[in-house]
Amino acid sequence: MKKVVIVGAGVAGLSAAFNIQEKSKQNGQKVDYLLVEKDRHLGGKLITEKLEGFLIEGGPDCFVSEKPAVLQLSAQLGIKDRLLTSNEDNKGTFVLSGGKLHKLPEGLMLMVPTKILPFALSPLISWPGKLRMGLDLILPKKEGDFDETLAGFVNRRLGREALDKIAAPLIGGIHGGDPETMSLKASFPRFLQMEQNYGSMIRAMLAARAKMPPAQPSSAGKPKHTYFMTFINGMEELAQTLGKRLDRNKIMLGKQVTRIERRTGPEGNPAYTVHISGTDPVEADAVILAAPAPNAAELVENLDAGIAENLRGIPMGSSANISVAYRKEDIPFNLNTFGFVIPAIEQRKINAVTYTSTKWDFRIPDDKYVLLRTFVGGAKNQELASLDDRELMGLVRREFNGILGITAEPVLFKIHRWIKARPQYTMGHLDRMAAIESRLDQSLGLYIAGGSYRGIGVPDCITDGLKAAEKVMDYLHSGSG
Ligand SMILES: Cc1cc2nc3c(=O)[nH]c(=O)nc-3n(C[C@H](O)[C@H](O)[C@H](O)COP(=O)(O)OP(=O)(O)OC[C@H]3O[C@@H](n4cnc5c(N)ncnc54)[C@H](O)[C@@H]3O)c2cc1C
Numbered sequence: 001m002k003k004v005v006i007v008g009a010g011v012a013g014l015s016a017a018f019n020i021q022e023k024s025k026q027n028g029q030k031v032d033y034l035l036v037e038k039d040r041h042l043g044g045k046l047i048t049e050k051l052e053g054f055l056i057e058g059g060p061d062c063f064v065s066e067k068p069a070v071l072q073l074s075a076q077l078g079i080k081d082r083l084l085t086s087n088e089d090n091k092g093t094f095v096l097s098g099g100k101l102h103k104l105p106e107g108l109m110l111m112v113p114t115k116i117l118p119f120a121l122s123p124l125i126s127w128p129g130k131l132r133m134g135l136d137l138i139l140p141k142k143e144g145d146f147d148e149t150l151a152g153f154v155n156r157r158l159g160r161e162a163l164d165k166i167a168a169p170l171i172g173g174i175h176g177g178d179p180e181t182m183s184l185k186a187s188f189p190r191f192l193q194m195e196q197n198y199g200s201m202i203r204a205m206l207a208a209r210a211k212m213p214p215a216q217p218s219s220a221g222k223p224k225h226t227y228f229m230t231f232i233n234g235m236e237e238l239a240q241t242l243g244k245r246l247d248r249n250k251i252m253l254g255k256q257v258t259r260i261e262r263r264t265g266p267e268g269n270p271a272y273t274v275h276i277s278g279t280d281p282v283e284a285d286a287v288i289l290a291a292p293a294p295n296a297a298e299l300v301e302n303l304d305a306g307i308a309e310n311l312r313g314i315p316m317g318s319s320a321n322i323s324v325a326y327r328k329e330d331i332p333f334n335l336n337t338f339g340f341v342i343p344a345i346e347q348r349k350i351n352a353v354t355y356t357s358t359k360w361d362f363r364i365p366d367d368k369y370v371l372l373r374t375f376v377g378g379a380k381n382q383e384l385a386s387l388d389d390r391e392l393m394g395l396v397r398r399e400f401n402g403i404l405g406i407t408a409e410p411v412l413f414k415i416h417r418w419i420k421a422r423p424q425y426t427m428g429h430l431d432r433m434a435a436i437e438s439r440l441d442q443s444l445g446l447y448i449a450g451g452s453y454r455g456i457g458v459p460d461c462i463t464d465g466l467k468a469a470e471k472v473m474d475y476l477h478s479g480s481g
Contacts, residue, residue: 001032002476005274005284007257007299009037010044011458012450013290014242015073015465016472021246022076023473031476034284035246036276038256043239045421045451046458051414053365056323058416060235060458061354061373062086062228067459069466070229070238077241082233085226086338090358094340096348096403097124097165101340104166110191111154111167112136112205129161134202141199147427150187151179157201169341173352175456176319176422178379186425186433232362235458255279260287260299262446270445285476286445288468292316293423293452303446307439310432314452316420319377320385322396323356323414328370330408335370342403344380350399351375369411374399377418385417423452447471 004020006013017035024030041047047058063070074080094101105122107115113133120130136157142148148156150172154163163179172179175187184192194204231237243251256277265271265285272284289296297311339354357364357371364371374396377385387395393413400406433453440446449468451461 001030002285003032003034003283004286004288004472004476005257005272005282006033006035006288006290007274008044008289008291008295008450009035009042009239009243009251009253010290010450010461011046011239011242012461012465012468013037013044013288014042014239014246015462016288016290016449016469017246017250018242019466019469020473023469029473029477031473032250034250034252034282036252036255036257036274038254038277040254042243042251042253043236045418046236046239047416048234048236049414052412054323054325054369054371054412055234055363056371056414057234057356057373058321059418061356061360062230062235063458064227065225065229066227067457067463069459069462071225073242073462074238077245079231079237079241082231082237082241084230084232084360084362085222085224086228086359087361088223088226090336090338090355092337093170094337095124095165095169096340096342096346099346099403101403103337104170107209108166109205109209111158111162111171112201114202114205114209124165125161129159129165132159133162135159136200136202139200141195147183147185147430149180149427150182150184153184153188153191153195154179157195164345165343169343169352172379173341173375175424176317176375176378176418177424177426180379181424181426183425183427183429186429228359230360238458252276252279257291257299260303262303270443272445286447286472288447288449288465288472290449290465290468292421292450294420296448296452300446304439304443307436307443310436310439311448311452313432314429315424315426316452317378317422317424318382318385318417318419319351319375319422320387320392320415320417321373321375322392322416323371323373323412324396324400324410325364325369325371325412326406326408326410328368330406331370332405335372339372348399348403349376349381349384349395350403351378351381353400353404371412372400386419389415423456425456445472445475 017033020033045059049056093104102124106118113119154167168179198204259275261273272287274282293311293314297308301308335355335358338359341352342348352375354373356373447468449464454464
């Protein structure tokens, strides 16, 4: 039987393994797999911890439902009833501007106003800034196919104030990246399509809004889907469910792939020897590298130095997220929104705060508490993510006091650091990917998948893992492998 080794059991590797298993069952042409993970934990960046009754997310805390991969996979796994919608009654995000929190005006989609009155009345953007955003309606669309940075694009269409106060903290923050270096084509290709199709971001968003289903009246109960969604037991629930559906004998936890060798197999096809720490090497017909770019680079160095060099060209950023719980009575205001983002121009040391216990149910032991999550590091303050626990705790408490007036002692404080772990799709990312893919095409039986490459979101990583599995199956069944 043909065999595939999958390196890395993040959501991409797990999805790849699951797809190989399911496709093998369906089409009768069995392919064996081995999923090797260097940590003892399954799920990679999907880390959910239960501490003193609080549910703490170490990595992603949700996914966007407009990309259907998580919803489809949940249906396939039979866990649709475990999906959790955000609490829309308290929807709304604030922006810190001039030291004060301002609500993002109603009708703002991504970064584009679609309702005139709330936007006009909002003090967040100055009048010259608002007029500049309105110019989007008449400015010509970009000619030519060249890439540009996210900052360049927003500045060109909507102006500097919209970039600094809305796009950079809200959209740049998703990647933990710097809008001044982020490739628009690689990170937000949709914006480019909108400009090309409608000639204006405002017109594109108005058209998108017109196509949206009407909002359900609140009397209709909780909606089935919200834009942001998660699982009742947190994002790791997805990884755990995938893990349970795989054959336990085909998963190696706490074992690192240290080297991959390629030789010519008995039928002239490429064959791989995969060296794994603390155990015998494994022979395989194909390998999926579902590991972050720097790890993948180390493993392909001896197979194809060109692929390795391009993988090393994908920069990795650092950030830390810190969950902080308080007694409700210690919070001097009502937490009735999803939280706020902080533009870099405010020069604070935290980037955003999510009011976790407001946004989601099932995150606190009972109503006597609240849970907040804040972010440090990212584009401008990478080094802050590496501060030690005491320093980070001091920093967060000073910022919470300065911005929110919270002086109380937290009842829980949990830090998750992601040092050089957040892939950045900077200018040139698509060229690097094209170079990697053209070399992989010649490198039969070798595939890459995951958040470093074709989309950082959990739905993107699932899609990428599933596709890698399909390519492997096609390759092995084509008689080449
Ligand atoms: C703080 C944070 C917040 C985020 N928030 C969101 C969010 O809200 N929504 C969203 O959609 N996305 C979010 N993301 C992004 C998303 O979580 C990731 O892009 C995604 O989980 C990556 O999955 P992956 O499988 O590609 O990689 P990973 O989860 O990184 O898994 C790769 C695995 O490979 C293993 N590995 C590496 N080298 C080897 C080796 N040599 N041998 C064996 N194993 C190896 C690693 O140990 C790891 O477990 C966030 C990410 C972070 C860090």
